Amino acid sequence: MPSLFNVFDISGSAMSAQSLRMNTVASNLANADSATSANGQPYKSKQVVFNSTSFGSPFSSGVAVQKVVEDNSAPRMVHNPESPLADENGFVTMPNVNLTQEMVNMISTSRAYQTNVETMNAAKAMLQKTLTLGQN
Numbered sequence: 001m002p003s004l005f006n007v008f009d010i011s012g013s014a015m016s017a018q019s020l021r022m023n024t025v026a027s028n029l030a031n032a033d034s035a036t037s038a039n040g041q042p043y044k045s046k047q048v049v050f051n052s053t054s055f056g057s058p059f060s061s062g063v064a065v066q067k068v069v070e071d072n073s074a075p076r077m078v079h080n081p082e083s084p085l086a087d088e089n090g091f092v093t094m095p096n097v098n099l100t101q102e103m104v105n106m107i108s109t110s111r112a113y114q115t116n117v118e119t120m121n122a123a124k125a126m127l128q129k130t131l132t133l134g135q136n
Helices: 006-030 099-135
Strands: 046-057 060-070 076-079 091-094
Touching (some): 006 046, 006 060
Antiparallel strands (some): 046 060, 076 091
């Protein structure tokens, strides 16, 4: 049987997933101008893949992070012949981070997180109101 308490499970799982997504966006933005990463190669943008999950009841499902994947699109090539990392044509291989897309992801993630907080607050207010119904 569905319960108002399921809202907390569902919104909580979504908030947790969005938190990981925000951390991934922050990592992408932080490494957008890193010519090399720890492995000596240019940083590859990462994306979070979500999946639905069940909490043991057909009436209660939520969001889970299925995996974090690297974007295998081509890296950016920046002409900088003075760089020690430049190739024979003067190009430096830079990360494939799309700053515009990452900013969109950040706003989307922030709004999704905020929506889940508001959903939990609404459910809490309804539960509190329900408790006061019998007091009059």
